[in-house]
Amino acid sequence: MSRLQPRPRPLTLSALPLRQVLLVSRPALWINTLGVAVTGLWLSGQLWNMSAAWLTLLLYLTLPFNLLIYGLNDCADLDEDARSARKGGWQGARLAAGEAAPLLWLILGLNLPFLLVLGWWLPPAASGVLLLSAGLFAGYSLRPLRFKARPFLDGLSNVAYALPLLIPALMVGAAVPWLAFAALCAYAVGKHAFDAVQDIPADVGAGTRTVATRLGASGTALYALGWFALAGALVWALSPLSSAAVCLVCGGMALALRRRPTPRQAARFYPLSIVSPWIVGAVSGVQLVYLLAK
Structure with missing residues (x-):
């Protein structure tokens, strides 16, 4: 056996x-x-x-x-x-x-x-x-x-x-690179707020107070939008194309959440939030390749 x-x-x-x-x-x-x-x-x-x-x-x-x-x-x-x-x-x-x-x-x-x-x-x-x-x-x-x-x-x-x-x-x-640093700081604060909306039910249940539980989904979407707009404005002097990517991708997410401000809607956009640095980085990378090839 x-x-x-x-x-x-x-x-x-x-x-x-x-x-x-x-x-x-x-x-x-x-x-x-x-x-x-x-x-x-x-x-x-x-x-x-x-x-x-x-x-x-x-x-x-x-x-x-x-x-x-x-x-x-x-x-x-x-x-x-x-x-x-x-x-x-x-x-x-x-x-x-x-x-x-x-x-x-x-x-x-x-x-x-x-x-x-x-x-x-x-x-x-x-x-x-x-x-x-x-x-x-x-x-x-x-x-x-x-x-x-x-x-x-x-x-x-x-x-x-x-x-x-x-x-x-x-x-x-x-x-x-202080200007780029300031832009990235603004982006990081906005992205944190946006991503926190999907966790409102879990955080409320655990008694954890966050920017999202304080402002609610709608207020947090507007708060994040303000930081994304600031990030886009700061990066404009370095690269208008990268600025446009930040405003369109990140600002677009925040606006969409503002129109339908629910944790479930934020969760639907979370995969896009995760890849947003890749998108903005790819736009910047294309410009870098262009500059190196000149």
Whole structure:
């Protein structure tokens, strides 16, 4: 009689299956960190910089940094995520209670070595900006700050997404792209508000106060539209075509939500919200290729 073969164990990273780790880190959103840093490299005139420090930074801004951003959020939001129908798939993980502790250790184990190496390797200003970004993301999710549960501060703290834009210029002593940074800050605040509308029922059920629960779906759509308009206006001086992309894609989403202001409508637009950086980035990339080919 043949013995039953044991089922193969899933590939793991620490005590968590690798699939769950990847779901927590939300690879579809890595462009929000990695793409911003590459854009900063382009704006600083160092697009082909292949230094070891730069490549290490790029590697850090993939799985480790995004695991910090979303892993801490998932650990802090177990109640909200349990009520959210969109969690448990490509839009983010739904953690079991026993997964929070090993995830926290994994976040620490992946992030601390990178931060120590980059802190030693990068100029003080560049490493300070990186630490500030990581600190804001931690403060968004964790108490006592927990910006996520502080209406308006929740979105304003999302300027952390724009901070990696500054690092390449600070690394090489180039002019800091302040106008592009301001535009990206405005975009990040608007996008956070827009994306928060779909979570209103889950946040209300968990007692979490956000900009969306404070303003309601209609008010938040208008609030996001204002930030998107500001982002488009700021980026106009750099690229009218990129400005038009921001206004049409992001402004169009906000206007559509304003016409039908419900969490369900916001959820329908969430896939477009996720790919909006890819669309705006593609428009900017076409211009870059054109300029390089001239």
